[in-house]
Amino acid sequence: MENSYGSEIPHTPNVQPKNWLVESILATIFCCLPFGIAGIVFASQVNSKWVAGDHAGALEASRQAAKWTKISFLVSIAGFIFALIFVFFFGGMAFLGSLGVMGVNG
Amino acid sequence: MDKIKLLSRPIILGITVLFIALLYFFIDARYSTIFPRCPFNLVTGLLCPGCGSQRAISAILHGDFLHALRLNLLLVLSLPLIVYSALVHTLNAFRTIQLRQTIFYxxxxxxxFLAAVILFWVLRNIPVYPFTLLAPA
Incomplete structure:
Protein backbone atom coordinates (compact mmCIF):
# COMPACT_ATOMS: atom_id res chain seq x y z
CA MET A 1 0.00 0.00 0.00
CA GLU A 2 2.47 2.59 -1.13
CA ASN A 3 0.01 5.32 -1.92
CA SER A 4 -0.40 8.71 -0.39
CA TYR A 5 -3.84 8.16 1.10
CA GLY A 6 -3.76 4.55 2.18
CA SER A 7 -0.88 4.48 4.60
CA GLU A 8 -1.10 6.07 7.99
CA ILE A 9 2.55 6.99 8.13
CA PRO A 10 3.68 8.92 5.07
CA HIS A 11 6.52 7.15 3.31
CA THR A 12 8.21 10.20 1.81
CA PRO A 13 8.93 13.52 3.47
CA ASN A 14 7.76 15.36 0.36
CA VAL A 15 4.16 14.23 0.51
CA GLN A 16 1.78 15.97 2.87
CA PRO A 17 0.59 13.49 5.52
CA LYS A 18 -2.96 12.22 5.28
CA ASN A 19 -5.18 14.65 7.14
CA TRP A 20 -8.11 12.29 7.87
CA LEU A 21 -10.59 15.00 7.00
CA VAL A 22 -13.18 12.82 5.27
CA GLU A 23 -12.96 10.21 8.01
CA SER A 24 -13.36 12.94 10.64
CA ILE A 25 -16.39 14.34 8.82
CA LEU A 26 -17.94 10.88 8.70
CA ALA A 27 -17.21 10.41 12.40
CA THR A 28 -18.76 13.79 13.22
CA ILE A 29 -21.93 13.07 11.28
CA PHE A 30 -22.42 9.43 12.21
CA CYS A 31 -20.82 8.93 15.61
CA CYS A 32 -22.56 11.61 17.64
CA LEU A 33 -19.43 12.31 19.62
CA PRO A 34 -17.22 15.38 19.94
CA PHE A 35 -14.20 13.23 18.97
CA GLY A 36 -15.04 13.65 15.29
CA ILE A 37 -14.75 17.40 15.69
CA ALA A 38 -11.35 16.93 17.35
CA GLY A 39 -10.42 15.03 14.19
CA ILE A 40 -11.45 17.97 11.99
CA VAL A 41 -9.44 20.36 14.17
CA PHE A 42 -6.32 18.22 13.73
CA ALA A 43 -7.04 17.84 9.99
CA SER A 44 -7.01 21.61 9.79
CA GLN A 45 -3.66 21.67 11.62
CA VAL A 46 -2.18 19.12 9.19
CA ASN A 47 -2.91 21.48 6.31
CA SER A 48 -1.90 24.75 7.92
CA LYS A 49 1.31 23.38 9.47
CA TRP A 50 2.29 21.74 6.18
CA VAL A 51 1.76 24.99 4.28
CA ALA A 52 3.80 26.84 6.92
CA GLY A 53 6.67 24.40 6.39
CA ASP A 54 6.28 22.67 9.76
CA HIS A 55 6.46 19.13 8.39
CA ALA A 56 7.06 17.46 11.76
CA GLY A 57 4.09 19.33 13.23
CA ALA A 58 1.90 18.28 10.30
CA LEU A 59 2.93 14.65 10.80
CA GLU A 60 2.08 14.84 14.51
CA ALA A 61 -1.29 16.46 13.74
CA SER A 62 -1.95 13.67 11.24
CA ARG A 63 -1.33 11.06 13.95
CA GLN A 64 -3.66 12.91 16.32
CA ALA A 65 -6.38 13.19 13.66
CA ALA A 66 -6.08 9.45 12.98
CA LYS A 67 -6.26 8.70 16.70
CA TRP A 68 -9.44 10.71 17.35
CA THR A 69 -11.17 9.46 14.23
CA LYS A 70 -10.45 5.86 15.19
CA ILE A 71 -11.55 6.38 18.81
CA SER A 72 -14.76 7.93 17.52
CA PHE A 73 -15.52 5.04 15.17
CA LEU A 74 -14.58 2.32 17.66
CA VAL A 75 -16.63 3.82 20.49
CA SER A 76 -19.68 4.25 18.29
CA ILE A 77 -19.41 0.76 16.75
CA ALA A 78 -19.11 -0.71 20.25
CA GLY A 79 -22.06 1.38 21.42
CA PHE A 80 -24.12 0.31 18.40
CA ILE A 81 -23.43 -3.39 18.96
CA PHE A 82 -24.11 -3.00 22.68
CA ALA A 83 -27.42 -1.26 21.97
CA LEU A 84 -28.52 -3.96 19.53
CA ILE A 85 -27.63 -6.71 22.01
CA PHE A 86 -29.52 -4.79 24.69
CA VAL A 87 -32.62 -4.48 22.48
CA PHE A 88 -32.58 -8.13 21.46
CA PHE A 89 -31.85 -9.35 24.99
CA PHE A 90 -34.63 -7.36 26.62
CA GLY A 91 -36.91 -7.94 23.66
CA GLY A 92 -36.36 -11.66 24.18
CA MET A 93 -36.86 -11.37 27.94
CA ALA A 94 -40.11 -9.49 27.46
CA PHE A 95 -41.25 -12.13 25.01
CA LEU A 96 -40.48 -14.92 27.47
CA GLY A 97 -42.15 -12.91 30.21
CA SER A 98 -45.27 -12.55 28.14
CA LEU A 99 -45.37 -16.33 27.79
CA GLY A 100 -45.17 -16.64 31.55
CA VAL A 101 -41.91 -18.55 31.33
CA MET A 102 -39.95 -16.08 33.40
CA GLY A 103 -40.94 -13.53 35.95
CA VAL A 104 -39.74 -10.33 34.35
CA ASN A 105 -41.04 -7.41 36.26
CA GLY A 106 -38.71 -4.57 35.46
CA MET B 1 -1.43 -10.86 -5.27
CA ASP B 2 -0.68 -7.18 -4.83
CA LYS B 3 -3.72 -6.34 -6.93
CA ILE B 4 -5.94 -8.44 -4.66
CA LYS B 5 -4.52 -6.74 -1.59
CA LEU B 6 -5.11 -3.32 -3.11
CA LEU B 7 -8.69 -4.14 -4.09
CA SER B 8 -9.63 -5.85 -0.81
CA ARG B 9 -10.01 -2.55 1.05
CA PRO B 10 -12.61 -0.93 -1.22
CA ILE B 11 -14.42 -4.27 -1.54
CA ILE B 12 -14.70 -4.77 2.23
CA LEU B 13 -15.75 -1.13 2.59
CA GLY B 14 -18.31 -1.53 -0.19
CA ILE B 15 -19.86 -4.64 1.37
CA THR B 16 -20.04 -2.89 4.75
CA VAL B 17 -21.74 0.17 3.24
CA LEU B 18 -24.18 -2.06 1.34
CA PHE B 19 -25.01 -4.00 4.52
CA ILE B 20 -25.65 -0.79 6.47
CA ALA B 21 -27.75 0.61 3.62
CA LEU B 22 -29.90 -2.55 3.55
CA LEU B 23 -30.30 -2.39 7.34
CA TYR B 24 -31.45 1.25 7.27
CA PHE B 25 -33.67 0.60 4.25
CA PHE B 26 -35.56 -2.36 5.66
CA ILE B 27 -35.67 -1.06 9.23
CA ASP B 28 -36.63 2.59 8.80
CA ALA B 29 -34.90 4.50 11.61
CA ARG B 30 -37.63 7.15 11.46
CA TYR B 31 -40.20 4.72 12.77
CA SER B 32 -38.13 2.12 14.60
CA THR B 33 -36.80 2.25 18.14
CA ILE B 34 -34.19 -0.48 17.81
CA PHE B 35 -31.40 1.91 16.76
CA PRO B 36 -29.38 3.47 19.57
CA ARG B 37 -29.96 7.08 20.53
CA CYS B 38 -27.12 9.57 20.34
CA PRO B 39 -25.11 9.25 23.60
CA PHE B 40 -24.40 12.99 23.65
CA ASN B 41 -28.12 13.72 23.36
CA LEU B 42 -28.93 11.11 26.00
CA VAL B 43 -26.52 12.64 28.53
CA THR B 44 -26.89 16.37 27.86
CA GLY B 45 -30.34 16.66 26.28
CA LEU B 46 -28.71 18.80 23.59
CA LEU B 47 -28.41 17.98 19.91
CA CYS B 48 -25.02 17.16 18.42
CA PRO B 49 -24.06 17.79 14.77
CA GLY B 50 -24.85 14.14 14.01
CA CYS B 51 -28.27 13.93 15.63
CA GLY B 52 -30.90 12.80 13.17
CA SER B 53 -28.36 11.20 10.84
CA GLN B 54 -29.67 7.65 11.26
CA ARG B 55 -33.18 8.83 10.40
CA ALA B 56 -31.79 10.94 7.55
CA ILE B 57 -30.09 7.85 6.05
CA SER B 58 -33.38 5.96 6.10
CA ALA B 59 -35.13 8.97 4.56
CA ILE B 60 -32.54 9.22 1.74
CA LEU B 61 -32.75 5.48 1.07
CA HIS B 62 -36.50 5.87 0.67
CA GLY B 63 -35.99 8.81 -1.69
CA ASP B 64 -37.32 11.39 0.75
CA PHE B 65 -34.59 14.03 0.42
CA LEU B 66 -36.71 16.84 1.83
CA HIS B 67 -37.28 14.92 5.04
CA ALA B 68 -33.54 14.10 5.14
CA LEU B 69 -32.72 17.83 4.89
CA ARG B 70 -35.02 18.47 7.79
CA LEU B 71 -33.48 15.68 9.89
CA ASN B 72 -29.82 16.56 9.37
CA LEU B 73 -28.88 19.37 6.99
CA LEU B 74 -25.15 18.82 7.55
CA LEU B 75 -25.36 15.19 6.44
CA VAL B 76 -27.15 16.00 3.19
CA LEU B 77 -24.75 18.86 2.41
CA SER B 78 -21.71 16.67 3.18
CA LEU B 79 -22.98 13.85 1.00
CA PRO B 80 -21.44 15.16 -2.25
CA LEU B 81 -18.05 15.38 -0.50
CA ILE B 82 -18.35 11.82 0.79
CA VAL B 83 -19.43 10.50 -2.62
CA TYR B 84 -16.56 12.38 -4.29
CA SER B 85 -14.06 10.95 -1.82
CA ALA B 86 -15.44 7.42 -2.25
CA LEU B 87 -15.21 7.73 -6.05
CA VAL B 88 -11.57 8.90 -5.92
CA HIS B 89 -10.70 6.06 -3.53
CA THR B 90 -12.32 3.53 -5.85
CA LEU B 91 -10.56 4.95 -8.91
CA ASN B 92 -7.23 4.92 -7.06
CA ALA B 93 -7.60 1.21 -6.40
CA PHE B 94 -7.27 0.68 -10.16
CA ARG B 95 -4.56 3.29 -10.81
CA THR B 96 -0.81 3.26 -10.37
CA ILE B 97 -0.60 7.06 -10.29
CA GLN B 98 -2.77 8.13 -7.39
CA LEU B 99 -5.26 10.95 -7.63
CA ARG B 100 -5.11 13.39 -4.74
CA GLN B 101 -8.28 14.83 -3.20
CA THR B 102 -6.88 18.34 -3.27
CA ILE B 103 -9.94 20.11 -1.86
CA PHE B 104 -9.51 18.28 1.46
CA TYR B 105 -5.94 19.50 1.68
CA PHE B 113 -16.00 23.19 7.18
CA LEU B 114 -15.05 23.23 10.86
CA ALA B 115 -16.75 26.61 11.28
CA ALA B 116 -19.86 25.27 9.53
CA VAL B 117 -20.02 22.21 11.81
CA ILE B 118 -19.71 24.28 14.98
CA LEU B 119 -22.22 26.87 13.73
CA PHE B 120 -24.67 24.08 12.86
CA TRP B 121 -24.15 22.53 16.30
CA VAL B 122 -24.93 25.79 18.10
CA LEU B 123 -27.80 26.97 15.89
CA ARG B 124 -29.76 23.72 15.96
CA ASN B 125 -29.90 23.91 19.75
CA ILE B 126 -31.59 27.33 19.77
CA PRO B 127 -35.27 26.65 20.49
CA VAL B 128 -36.49 29.65 18.45
CA TYR B 129 -37.85 29.69 14.90
CA PRO B 130 -36.21 29.55 12.29
CA PHE B 131 -33.39 27.66 14.11
CA THR B 132 -35.88 24.98 15.13
CA LEU B 133 -35.87 23.96 11.45
CA LEU B 134 -32.33 22.63 12.02
CA ALA B 135 -33.49 20.29 14.80
CA PRO B 136 -34.63 16.89 13.56
CA ALA B 137 -38.38 16.46 13.22
Missing amino acids: SPLFVKL
Missing part, protein backbone atom coordinates in the same frame (compact mmCIF):
# COMPACT_ATOMS: atom_id res chain seq x y z
CA SER B 106 -6.84 23.16 1.34
CA PRO B 107 -6.36 24.87 4.74
CA LEU B 108 -9.19 27.29 3.93
CA PHE B 109 -11.67 24.54 3.07
CA VAL B 110 -11.04 22.65 6.32
CA LYS B 111 -11.39 25.82 8.40
CA LEU B 112 -14.65 26.70 6.66
Whole structure:
Protein backbone atom coordinates (compact mmCIF):
# COMPACT_ATOMS: atom_id res chain seq x y z
CA MET A 1 0.00 0.00 0.00
CA GLU A 2 2.47 2.59 -1.13
CA ASN A 3 0.01 5.32 -1.92
CA SER A 4 -0.40 8.71 -0.39
CA TYR A 5 -3.84 8.16 1.10
CA GLY A 6 -3.76 4.55 2.18
CA SER A 7 -0.88 4.48 4.60
CA GLU A 8 -1.10 6.07 7.99
CA ILE A 9 2.55 6.99 8.13
CA PRO A 10 3.68 8.92 5.07
CA HIS A 11 6.52 7.15 3.31
CA THR A 12 8.21 10.20 1.81
CA PRO A 13 8.93 13.52 3.47
CA ASN A 14 7.76 15.36 0.36
CA VAL A 15 4.16 14.23 0.51
CA GLN A 16 1.78 15.97 2.87
CA PRO A 17 0.59 13.49 5.52
CA LYS A 18 -2.96 12.22 5.28
CA ASN A 19 -5.18 14.65 7.14
CA TRP A 20 -8.11 12.29 7.87
CA LEU A 21 -10.59 15.00 7.00
CA VAL A 22 -13.18 12.82 5.27
CA GLU A 23 -12.96 10.21 8.01
CA SER A 24 -13.36 12.94 10.64
CA ILE A 25 -16.39 14.34 8.82
CA LEU A 26 -17.94 10.88 8.70
CA ALA A 27 -17.21 10.41 12.40
CA THR A 28 -18.76 13.79 13.22
CA ILE A 29 -21.93 13.07 11.28
CA PHE A 30 -22.42 9.43 12.21
CA CYS A 31 -20.82 8.93 15.61
CA CYS A 32 -22.56 11.61 17.64
CA LEU A 33 -19.43 12.31 19.62
CA PRO A 34 -17.22 15.38 19.94
CA PHE A 35 -14.20 13.23 18.97
CA GLY A 36 -15.04 13.65 15.29
CA ILE A 37 -14.75 17.40 15.69
CA ALA A 38 -11.35 16.93 17.35
CA GLY A 39 -10.42 15.03 14.19
CA ILE A 40 -11.45 17.97 11.99
CA VAL A 41 -9.44 20.36 14.17
CA PHE A 42 -6.32 18.22 13.73
CA ALA A 43 -7.04 17.84 9.99
CA SER A 44 -7.01 21.61 9.79
CA GLN A 45 -3.66 21.67 11.62
CA VAL A 46 -2.18 19.12 9.19
CA ASN A 47 -2.91 21.48 6.31
CA SER A 48 -1.90 24.75 7.92
CA LYS A 49 1.31 23.38 9.47
CA TRP A 50 2.29 21.74 6.18
CA VAL A 51 1.76 24.99 4.28
CA ALA A 52 3.80 26.84 6.92
CA GLY A 53 6.67 24.40 6.39
CA ASP A 54 6.28 22.67 9.76
CA HIS A 55 6.46 19.13 8.39
CA ALA A 56 7.06 17.46 11.76
CA GLY A 57 4.09 19.33 13.23
CA ALA A 58 1.90 18.28 10.30
CA LEU A 59 2.93 14.65 10.80
CA GLU A 60 2.08 14.84 14.51
CA ALA A 61 -1.29 16.46 13.74
CA SER A 62 -1.95 13.67 11.24
CA ARG A 63 -1.33 11.06 13.95
CA GLN A 64 -3.66 12.91 16.32
CA ALA A 65 -6.38 13.19 13.66
CA ALA A 66 -6.08 9.45 12.98
CA LYS A 67 -6.26 8.70 16.70
CA TRP A 68 -9.44 10.71 17.35
CA THR A 69 -11.17 9.46 14.23
CA LYS A 70 -10.45 5.86 15.19
CA ILE A 71 -11.55 6.38 18.81
CA SER A 72 -14.76 7.93 17.52
CA PHE A 73 -15.52 5.04 15.17
CA LEU A 74 -14.58 2.32 17.66
CA VAL A 75 -16.63 3.82 20.49
CA SER A 76 -19.68 4.25 18.29
CA ILE A 77 -19.41 0.76 16.75
CA ALA A 78 -19.11 -0.71 20.25
CA GLY A 79 -22.06 1.38 21.42
CA PHE A 80 -24.12 0.31 18.40
CA ILE A 81 -23.43 -3.39 18.96
CA PHE A 82 -24.11 -3.00 22.68
CA ALA A 83 -27.42 -1.26 21.97
CA LEU A 84 -28.52 -3.96 19.53
CA ILE A 85 -27.63 -6.71 22.01
CA PHE A 86 -29.52 -4.79 24.69
CA VAL A 87 -32.62 -4.48 22.48
CA PHE A 88 -32.58 -8.13 21.46
CA PHE A 89 -31.85 -9.35 24.99
CA PHE A 90 -34.63 -7.36 26.62
CA GLY A 91 -36.91 -7.94 23.66
CA GLY A 92 -36.36 -11.66 24.18
CA MET A 93 -36.86 -11.37 27.94
CA ALA A 94 -40.11 -9.49 27.46
CA PHE A 95 -41.25 -12.13 25.01
CA LEU A 96 -40.48 -14.92 27.47
CA GLY A 97 -42.15 -12.91 30.21
CA SER A 98 -45.27 -12.55 28.14
CA LEU A 99 -45.37 -16.33 27.79
CA GLY A 100 -45.17 -16.64 31.55
CA VAL A 101 -41.91 -18.55 31.33
CA MET A 102 -39.95 -16.08 33.40
CA GLY A 103 -40.94 -13.53 35.95
CA VAL A 104 -39.74 -10.33 34.35
CA ASN A 105 -41.04 -7.41 36.26
CA GLY A 106 -38.71 -4.57 35.46
CA MET B 1 -1.43 -10.86 -5.27
CA ASP B 2 -0.68 -7.18 -4.83
CA LYS B 3 -3.72 -6.34 -6.93
CA ILE B 4 -5.94 -8.44 -4.66
CA LYS B 5 -4.52 -6.74 -1.59
CA LEU B 6 -5.11 -3.32 -3.11
CA LEU B 7 -8.69 -4.14 -4.09
CA SER B 8 -9.63 -5.85 -0.81
CA ARG B 9 -10.01 -2.55 1.05
CA PRO B 10 -12.61 -0.93 -1.22
CA ILE B 11 -14.42 -4.27 -1.54
CA ILE B 12 -14.70 -4.77 2.23
CA LEU B 13 -15.75 -1.13 2.59
CA GLY B 14 -18.31 -1.53 -0.19
CA ILE B 15 -19.86 -4.64 1.37
CA THR B 16 -20.04 -2.89 4.75
CA VAL B 17 -21.74 0.17 3.24
CA LEU B 18 -24.18 -2.06 1.34
CA PHE B 19 -25.01 -4.00 4.52
CA ILE B 20 -25.65 -0.79 6.47
CA ALA B 21 -27.75 0.61 3.62
CA LEU B 22 -29.90 -2.55 3.55
CA LEU B 23 -30.30 -2.39 7.34
CA TYR B 24 -31.45 1.25 7.27
CA PHE B 25 -33.67 0.60 4.25
CA PHE B 26 -35.56 -2.36 5.66
CA ILE B 27 -35.67 -1.06 9.23
CA ASP B 28 -36.63 2.59 8.80
CA ALA B 29 -34.90 4.50 11.61
CA ARG B 30 -37.63 7.15 11.46
CA TYR B 31 -40.20 4.72 12.77
CA SER B 32 -38.13 2.12 14.60
CA THR B 33 -36.80 2.25 18.14
CA ILE B 34 -34.19 -0.48 17.81
CA PHE B 35 -31.40 1.91 16.76
CA PRO B 36 -29.38 3.47 19.57
CA ARG B 37 -29.96 7.08 20.53
CA CYS B 38 -27.12 9.57 20.34
CA PRO B 39 -25.11 9.25 23.60
CA PHE B 40 -24.40 12.99 23.65
CA ASN B 41 -28.12 13.72 23.36
CA LEU B 42 -28.93 11.11 26.00
CA VAL B 43 -26.52 12.64 28.53
CA THR B 44 -26.89 16.37 27.86
CA GLY B 45 -30.34 16.66 26.28
CA LEU B 46 -28.71 18.80 23.59
CA LEU B 47 -28.41 17.98 19.91
CA CYS B 48 -25.02 17.16 18.42
CA PRO B 49 -24.06 17.79 14.77
CA GLY B 50 -24.85 14.14 14.01
CA CYS B 51 -28.27 13.93 15.63
CA GLY B 52 -30.90 12.80 13.17
CA SER B 53 -28.36 11.20 10.84
CA GLN B 54 -29.67 7.65 11.26
CA ARG B 55 -33.18 8.83 10.40
CA ALA B 56 -31.79 10.94 7.55
CA ILE B 57 -30.09 7.85 6.05
CA SER B 58 -33.38 5.96 6.10
CA ALA B 59 -35.13 8.97 4.56
CA ILE B 60 -32.54 9.22 1.74
CA LEU B 61 -32.75 5.48 1.07
CA HIS B 62 -36.50 5.87 0.67
CA GLY B 63 -35.99 8.81 -1.69
CA ASP B 64 -37.32 11.39 0.75
CA PHE B 65 -34.59 14.03 0.42
CA LEU B 66 -36.71 16.84 1.83
CA HIS B 67 -37.28 14.92 5.04
CA ALA B 68 -33.54 14.10 5.14
CA LEU B 69 -32.72 17.83 4.89
CA ARG B 70 -35.02 18.47 7.79
CA LEU B 71 -33.48 15.68 9.89
CA ASN B 72 -29.82 16.56 9.37
CA LEU B 73 -28.88 19.37 6.99
CA LEU B 74 -25.15 18.82 7.55
CA LEU B 75 -25.36 15.19 6.44
CA VAL B 76 -27.15 16.00 3.19
CA LEU B 77 -24.75 18.86 2.41
CA SER B 78 -21.71 16.67 3.18
CA LEU B 79 -22.98 13.85 1.00
CA PRO B 80 -21.44 15.16 -2.25
CA LEU B 81 -18.05 15.38 -0.50
CA ILE B 82 -18.35 11.82 0.79
CA VAL B 83 -19.43 10.50 -2.62
CA TYR B 84 -16.56 12.38 -4.29
CA SER B 85 -14.06 10.95 -1.82
CA ALA B 86 -15.44 7.42 -2.25
CA LEU B 87 -15.21 7.73 -6.05
CA VAL B 88 -11.57 8.90 -5.92
CA HIS B 89 -10.70 6.06 -3.53
CA THR B 90 -12.32 3.53 -5.85
CA LEU B 91 -10.56 4.95 -8.91
CA ASN B 92 -7.23 4.92 -7.06
CA ALA B 93 -7.60 1.21 -6.40
CA PHE B 94 -7.27 0.68 -10.16
CA ARG B 95 -4.56 3.29 -10.81
CA THR B 96 -0.81 3.26 -10.37
CA ILE B 97 -0.60 7.06 -10.29
CA GLN B 98 -2.77 8.13 -7.39
CA LEU B 99 -5.26 10.95 -7.63
CA ARG B 100 -5.11 13.39 -4.74
CA GLN B 101 -8.28 14.83 -3.20
CA THR B 102 -6.88 18.34 -3.27
CA ILE B 103 -9.94 20.11 -1.86
CA PHE B 104 -9.51 18.28 1.46
CA TYR B 105 -5.94 19.50 1.68
CA SER B 106 -6.84 23.16 1.34
CA PRO B 107 -6.36 24.87 4.74
CA LEU B 108 -9.19 27.29 3.93
CA PHE B 109 -11.67 24.54 3.07
CA VAL B 110 -11.04 22.65 6.32
CA LYS B 111 -11.39 25.82 8.40
CA LEU B 112 -14.65 26.70 6.66
CA PHE B 113 -16.00 23.19 7.18
CA LEU B 114 -15.05 23.23 10.86
CA ALA B 115 -16.75 26.61 11.28
CA ALA B 116 -19.86 25.27 9.53
CA VAL B 117 -20.02 22.21 11.81
CA ILE B 118 -19.71 24.28 14.98
CA LEU B 119 -22.22 26.87 13.73
CA PHE B 120 -24.67 24.08 12.86
CA TRP B 121 -24.15 22.53 16.30
CA VAL B 122 -24.93 25.79 18.10
CA LEU B 123 -27.80 26.97 15.89
CA ARG B 124 -29.76 23.72 15.96
CA ASN B 125 -29.90 23.91 19.75
CA ILE B 126 -31.59 27.33 19.77
CA PRO B 127 -35.27 26.65 20.49
CA VAL B 128 -36.49 29.65 18.45
CA TYR B 129 -37.85 29.69 14.90
CA PRO B 130 -36.21 29.55 12.29
CA PHE B 131 -33.39 27.66 14.11
CA THR B 132 -35.88 24.98 15.13
CA LEU B 133 -35.87 23.96 11.45
CA LEU B 134 -32.33 22.63 12.02
CA ALA B 135 -33.49 20.29 14.80
CA PRO B 136 -34.63 16.89 13.56
CA ALA B 137 -38.38 16.46 13.22
